[in-house]
Amino acid sequence: MSWDISNPIFNVLSKRSADLEVLKDIAVLNNWEVDFVKELSISYQTLVLTDLEQTILWVNDGFQSMTGYAPDYAIGKKPAFLQGPNTSEVIKGRIRETLSSGGRVSETITNYKKNGSAYECQITIIPLIDSNQVITHYLALEREAA
Template sequence: MKNDIKQMKSLNFFVNTCNAETYNTIKPSLQVPKKIETPLLSWDIHQENHYKNLEGLDKENDFKELKFYIDKYQWKNDLKTLIDSYKYDALVVTDLNKRILWVSKGFTKMTGYPRKKVVLNTPSFLQGELTEEKVKKRIAKKIQLKKPFKEVIINYKKDKSPYKCELYIIPLINDVTTHFMALERAV
């Protein structure tokens, strides 16, 4: 084993110091040992797990930020379970007049708009030429019913590029509906 490692180091040194003509001559005879492939496969598994951990941390941070409003407005919804179980890119909380109270950091990643610029706006600032009027009317009617619903709408990023946005909107309730939360993801 030690001898194999010495030979590989010597070969690596030789290959790294030879000129292009010599390298092209010996290239067909160079083979990558199977043992070197394994770490790359395990890296893929590690990387996939790493991204899942990051997503979990993002959701945890979103909930920590949202907790301030949960406590302030005494919402009875089980938002922790909802956030943990639903796949989303951004969270948006609005008041009953549709003014944005809070957005998650994912909102900036998804739309390009900084958080500070969207507070007190209505989500309609994201709409544009390709946003269908009938979809906007459907959303408005469903919001009046104060029941959870899903809808897909075409919104626009800060750079004016359109994207399809799946909305999962739920009423936030203490004894009555006080706000709405949208779990949004680009589809």
């Protein structure tokens, strides 16, 4: 069996590998103690890296295909720009509460694409901890709920 580079499985593996390499490089700069191979083993379409104030610092290529927004548009904004009238305040509160206590969170929240259409976003947010055991950033793994 030969691998055709247009094979969807090959493309997914290639994108995950590229995401992993970028995150490993950023991890070295920030002294993060995280096993990205393990963390990226869950299903995701997009990755969003934020600082503690939740300002977006980096998104992977999947961000644009899932949301319609170009990466350079998202960088510097807070993920809240994806929220709208049907985004649950209760879920947003649970996310804030869990993150403020240093925990990892998984929720499904209503977000909005650039074209205005709503979608259910399954999100897992991982606090990134440095060698001093201090949370310095957050990594969100997101995918559109089926």
